[in-house]
Amino acid sequence: MSHGTPPTQIALVLGLTGAIGGAIAAALARRGFSIRALTRRPAAHRPRFSFAVDWRDGDALDAASVLAAADGVSLIVHGVNPPGYARWREDALPMLANTIAAAKAVDATILFPGNVYVYSTASPAVVSETTPRRPTTRKGRVRLEMEEMLEQAARDHGVRVIAVRAGDFFGPGVGNSWFAQALAKGGMTAKSLQRLAPDGVGHAWAYVPDLAETFARLLDKRADLPVYTMLNFAGHYDASGHDMTDAVRRVIGRRDLPVKPFPWIILWLAAPFVRFMREAIEMRWLWKKSLALDNSKLVRLLGAETQTPIDEAVRAALRFAS
Template identity: 50%
Template sequence: MTQDPSRIALVLGAHGGVGGETAIALARHGWTIRALVRDPSKAPRRPDWSYVAGDAMDRETVVEAARGVGVIVHAVNPPGYRGWKTLVLPMIDNTIAAAQVSGARILLPGTIYNYGRKAYPLLAEGSPQKPKTRKGKIRVKMEARLEAASARGVRSLILRAGDYFGPSAGNNWFGQGLVKPGKPLKAITYPGQRGVGHAWAYLPDVAETFARLADREAELPAFARFHFDGQWDADGTAMTSAIRRVAGVPKLPIRAFPWGLLGLIAPFNETMRELIEMKPLWRNAARLDNRKLVAFLGEEPHTPLDQAVAETLAGLNVTLPMAARHALSPSRPRTSRAA
């Protein structure tokens, strides 16, 4: 049977958090998944996906892998926040080149890093992008290259969201800060301050949003941008309270994140330097305005917070108290909300 190229998705970063979840959501919506991975023999394979061996830094490989596809999910990032300065822009350039040859639309998971404090506390798609951080400035350049490419006929879609969390999330504050994967849940380490709001994004909801937008790709402008509100923690206590409820331990200790220790390690560790740059996002409230997204889709996919937290803790193999493990339902339906 001949495949419809408009329904084939090439996914870069298919075994990462956002890339993997987006691929699963697209497949659920009837898309055929083609995954670009460095070594298919070592990747956790899915029988309904096809695999192409290659590196996102190799332009020829990306261009060839993208032939005959309708969308390219650009969800590849350097591991551990390392190498952003030298790797991120060449990778997006390769994806742009592939999209120009194939005619595919690029799907880019965006962040709030590319906004500076002057744009806070409510971020619209067109809010000024004047970041102070290195990572934020690179994000601005990524998006600028996509916008410039639209003049050459390259279509793209950026979905900006807050801090990712989920059962298969990669680099993220939830699994690398709040809890310890694979360990008993004895305490929560929170990087923010009480009273300061924080934007969270549950990856399966982000992925479902991408899939719904991809289904209506033909209705989008060449350079399309949307904001995903996600799980807004208005005062910095909603996420920690949800973890306590799911764990069944109302007084589970909440500890301050050791920012000072990171400062001591940072001169010798690139990952720590990148994490420290994100500190202002824990000291200032920045929420994404999703009204444009809701106007287009009619709703934003939204999983109840406690369910999202329970699924995330299970995916991270965090050991909960026995009573909590018995009380949790294995699965509940996902809902949506308007705003």
């Protein structure tokens, strides 16, 4: 179904094999976009999708590869992140710089999934698009630089940007997540669940298909949007600290399923030896402080935020928990 979008439009998706890149690509394909992807994977190891993919060999870290892949596209989805939760400054900034340069060269709109790393323990419990961004973590400072790079590209060069800030990802294809690897490890066969936040500490979750559909709906309205658009996506907010584990219990059908505190000590013990653990510890503040996203600006634009009922979203997410 085209939804009024000419089928000849091409979207270059950087990070197609990642959860958010794949979900946004699917939402765009439903609207008639042709999907192109840049990958380092050999042909035999490229996953299959429900839509056709024009694969191009290359690396998001290589400016020439990105520019060549962007030839003729009207949209670039920047859904790529440094692998292994590491090398944020070394890799994330150059990759985004390549996306911006390509978008400028071919006059393409950039779709950019933002996150809450740009905030800190000093931030208010509810953040809007105008809340000051004062990150105190290394990854947070990198994410702030990325947002500032996009703001500058829009301001100085007219590069169109649609950015949406959201909480922790969960859902289909999101295997490397706090939901799949900690809260509901084991998925539908979990013997117990792990509570990441204390009771009363709220946490923002983003069901990836809903976030992807939001990007696509905003794209439908891009002619009415400013050159740089940053919006908050509220997602599923766990206000009590146990709304998500309660939903998992309901979906599995075991309201007596034990819920244990997450053993943060394991991360501390492994941190000297495993970089991923060190990187994860840095973001623990998000589980010690309530942080909700005010989506009123998004709702004014779209009428309502796309939101799959929590039990339906959890059921889909549990299939990818391991």
